Every structure is written in C-alpha cells, then in structure tokens.
Amino acid sequence: MSVTYYAGPDGHGQIELAVDDPGHGYLHARVYGGASTDMTLVAGARMAEMLADITAAVLSDESSAWVRGLGLLTAERCRALLPVAQEAITLAVGGTDRYERVYVDQEGVGKLPPLCVNCNEGSGFSGMVTISSQCVEYGHHPYGAGPDARWVD
Numbered sequence: 001m002s003v004t005y006y007a008g009p010d011g012h013g014q015i016e017l018a019v020d021d022p023g024h025g026y027l028h029a030r031v032y033g034g035a036s037t038d039m040t041l042v043a044g045a046r047m048a049e050m051l052a053d054i055t056a057a058v059l060s061d062e063s064s065a066w067v068r069g070l071g072l073l074t075a076e077r078c079r080a081l082l083p084v085a086q087e088a089i090t091l092a093v094g095g096t097d098r099y100e101r102v103y104v105d106q107e108g109v110g111k112l113p114p115l116c117v118n119c120n121e122g123s124g125f126s127g128m129v130t131i132s133s134q135c136v137e138y139g140h141h142p143y144g145a146g147p148d149a150r151w152v153d
C-alpha cells in the first residue's frame, strides 16, 4: 500500500511525503517550488531527525534546519507538516498492518483482526505470516494490546 501525503497549500510550498514501501524504513520528500524538484530520500535515522527538526520548529516558532534544506523556511509550514510527517513515518517504520491498527478511522475501529507481533498472524497480506516457536509455545502476542495479552489459535 503506497501512500502519498501532502501538507501546506496547493502549489508553491506544498510538501509531499511519499511512502512507497511501508515498513521498509524510508520515505521520499519534496517541497514544490523548493530548492530541488527531485524527491529527497529520507531513510532510517534521518526520519527521526526530520521529525525532531519539524517538532523543534513548531515549538520554538523558528524555521526548521531539516526543512530549510528542502527550501521551506517557516514554522507555520512545519505546523502543517508535523501531523502528516508523524503519520508518514509511522507507516514507513511500522508497515501497513501496524499503521492500520494505529491510525484507525471510526468506521474501522474493532474491525481488524488481532495482529501477532511475532508471526504476523492476522495480517491482511499474503506471505506475511511466518512460523514463530514463541507463538507455538506461548500463543500469539497481539500488536497494540499490552504486554500480557495473548491468544491461541
């Protein structure tokens, strides 16, 4: 599930964050009318740096060093970008199965099956479920349900 997020006004200054491979730990960013028209790869620890810079800009009401590199200067734009960046990074880091269980719309609450953190039982994607000796011995451990939650097939 590839997802593209937009923040800011349409046209000049709009920020695009594209997550092409959820769960693979990277995204691409672009600011329309910015320093470059190319998508910039933001991978691994750079995603945390991006989020920290955007958050610092919002809290301090000053420009973001990271965003400045893309050609965007204002804290106001960072305020529009912050919730979008949080969601995009959640998808890039956690993958679609985990993302869908964190960002749930009201119609989807309670409709997804539990997802095992060890073997991915409950995944809506074929090929995601693996064998886990821990699950065989202790049962599945559902994502987002706390440390003591378990279920057994």
Ligand SMILES: [Zn+2]
Binding pocket: 116, 117, 118, 119, 120, 121, 132, 135, 139, 140, 141
């Ligand atoms: Zn399991």
